[in-house]
Amino acid sequence: MASIGLINYATFMGAMIGIYGVLALGLNIQWGVTGLFNAGIAGFFAVGAYLSALLTAPPSPERIMGWELPVLVGWLGAMAGAALIAWPIGRICLRFRSDYLAIATIGVAEVIRLVLRTEEGLSGGARGITGVPRPFGGFDYSLSQFAYFALVIAVLLLVYWALERQLAAPWGRMMKAIRDNEQAAAAMGKNVEKRRLEAFVLGAAVMGLAGALYVHFMRAITPEAIDPMIATFLVWIMLILGGSGNNRGAILGAIIVWLIWSMSEFITDQLPAEVATQAKYIRVFLIGLMLQLILRFRPEGLLPEESGQRTASLPPSPR
Secondary structure, eight states, X not given: OHHHHHHHHHHHHXXXXXXXXXXXXXXXXXXXXXXXXXXXXXXXXXXXXXXXXXXHSOOOTTSSOOOOOOHHHHHHHHHXXXXXXXXXXXXXXXXXXXXXXXXXXXXXXXXXXXXXXXXHHHHOGGGOEEOOOOXXXXXXXXXXXXXXXXXXXXXXXXXXXXXXXXXHSHHHHHHHHHHHOHHHHHHTTOOHHHHHHHHHHHHHHHHHHHHHHHXXXXXXXXXXXXXXXXXXXXXXXXXXXXXXXXXXXXXXXXHHHHHHHHHHHHHHTTSOHHHHHHHTHHHHHHHHHHHHHHHHHOTXXXXXXXXXXXXXXXXXXXX
């Protein structure tokens, strides 16, 4: 029985790593490729999670929606909803410089989080939404966990493949050129604001997909799940550790950071109850220490962007 419990725990961690890998890929599109400092990841993650839950969960007299639609519809709706939220935000906030953009996106994410926490008719308030269906949910618990883990990994690989193709295309080379020398790109006639908005919306859609994957894995969503500490701060560390601008680095960072985050909790749970709660803050210390060490000794990350990919030249693409 102990081995079954260990397998279930490993499967759970693998699924969470896959979900955070999708989140890190979304941030890499915005920051690593385009240089957009989005500090409101939790907001787009929340929009995707709650919207997919509302579309697929059974109806409830305490809130709106609950249409019991197929899970795939929920995923597509989550991506579309996050993209639609990102478009007006990007239209306004992308005019700011990086530090002001970070402040603006933090504010937007907090507004989304507080609305979801207080509007019970929309999101269930502090109770959240339960009864969210999971693909393969009718299987035995262990088999259901493993099947959904395999599905998450398949989605992660599909997103990775699609983004790699996009970055290898003229669009991706143009985005990197805009990131490296925005003035030169504008002087060559490129519509910099339009392209940056495209990257911002695309990254937000991927983050919304990660939120949908999460809510169907957990079968429920509450405001605590979109805490900026775990839905924004950790994702930034994953990308910085793995290597900004490299999709493989983003996934590697998700693996390392989530293993440290989860295993440190597993260790602290073995301590006496009177010190276990205080010891949980060791996780934050370890993650922060790792970030400081990376920034000090390897600021480009463990898998940095290849030197040949970072260039200020403009691709021969249409405006």
